[in-house]
Amino acid sequence: MGNRLSKIATRTGDNGTTGLGDGSRVSKDSLRIHAMGEVDELNSHIGLLMCEELPPELREELVTIQHDLFDLGGELCIPGYTLITEAQVARLDMLLEKYNADLPRLKEFILPAGSRGAALAHVCRTVCRRAERAIVTLGNTETINDNLRHYMNRLSDLLFVLSRVLNRFAGGSDVLWEKDRKRDV
Numbered sequence: 001m002g003n004r005l006s007k008i009a010t011r012t013g014d015n016g017t018t019g020l021g022d023g024s025r026v027s028k029d030s031l032r033i034h035a036m037g038e039v040d041e042l043n044s045h046i047g048l049l050m051c052e053e054l055p056p057e058l059r060e061e062l063v064t065i066q067h068d069l070f071d072l073g074g075e076l077c078i079p080g081y082t083l084i085t086e087a088q089v090a091r092l093d094m095l096l097e098k099y100n101a102d103l104p105r106l107k108e109f110i111l112p113a114g115s116r117g118a119a120l121a122h123v124c125r126t127v128c129r130r131a132e133r134a135i136v137t138l139g140n141t142e143t144i145n146d147n148l149r150h151y152m153n154r155l156s157d158l159l160f161v162l163s164r165v166l167n168r169f170a171g172g173s174d175v176l177w178e179k180d181r182k183r184d185v
Contacts, residue, residue, distance in 0.1 A: 021078035031138045036076045038131035043069040045124045052117040055169060058162070061095060065155065072148060076138075084147040092154035099161045103168075109177040110163075115170030118163040125159035128152060 017025040018033060026032060043066055050062055071083040112122030132152035138144060164174055 021074065021081070024079075031134070031141060032076060032079070035131065035134040035138045036073050038127070038134045039069055039073045039076065042124060042127045042131050043073070045120070045127050049117065049120040049124055052120060052166075053169075054117065054166070058165070064091075068151065072151060075145060075148065076135075079142070082145050082147075084145060084151050086147060086150075089147055089150045089154055092151065092158055096154065096158050096161060099158070099165050103161065103164050106174070108179065110174040111177055112163070113175040114163070114167035114172050117166035117170060118172075121159050121163035121166055125156050125163065128156040128159055132156060 016028055018028050019025050020032070046062055046066055046069070050059060050066075054062070068084070068088050075081055075083040112126075113119060132149065135144065135148050135152055139149065167173055167175075
């Protein structure tokens with residue numbers, strides 16, 4: 001990994017470029033920087049979600065995910081470097097299976113609502129999908145590790161499942177979309 005920042009205001013970005021972990025400089029609006037920013041935003045939203053009352057085991061799993069996202073951002077920061085592995089993707093698959101096991105089968109779409117924790121998990125899910133799209137876009141122009149896309153795809157699924165878990169943890173349930181709901185127009 002590159003050097004850690006000890007000085008934050010370097011003024012080297014005043015010309016619209018930023019440094020990557022390999023020492024190269026790119027435009028701040030490059031696809032790579034865009035993808036890194038989306039992942040950083042997701043990590044921040046997960047941090048906000050962690051301010052809520054959560055089951056202790058889930059909190060620890062989210063901390064691990066935050067570390068993974070930091071690694072994922074690091075991998076994006078250093079072209080050609082690999083940090084995200086199949087094992088990390090497999091861990092998300094295991095968490096999906098674990099948390100989905102006790103949830104009732106969905107027969108309708110659910111609204112991103114319910115408890116505050118569940119709503120924040122839905123925000124994380126949508127930001128994760130946006131980050132995933134940015135990584136896909138980057139991968140269409142540059143070679144990247146396939147595990148980046150796989151990880152983000154699994155994580156967005158997990159965040160959906162966790163929103164359902166958090167509604168139940170708060171004593172509620174899913175807020176179902178009502179297909180035939182009458183709307184005053």
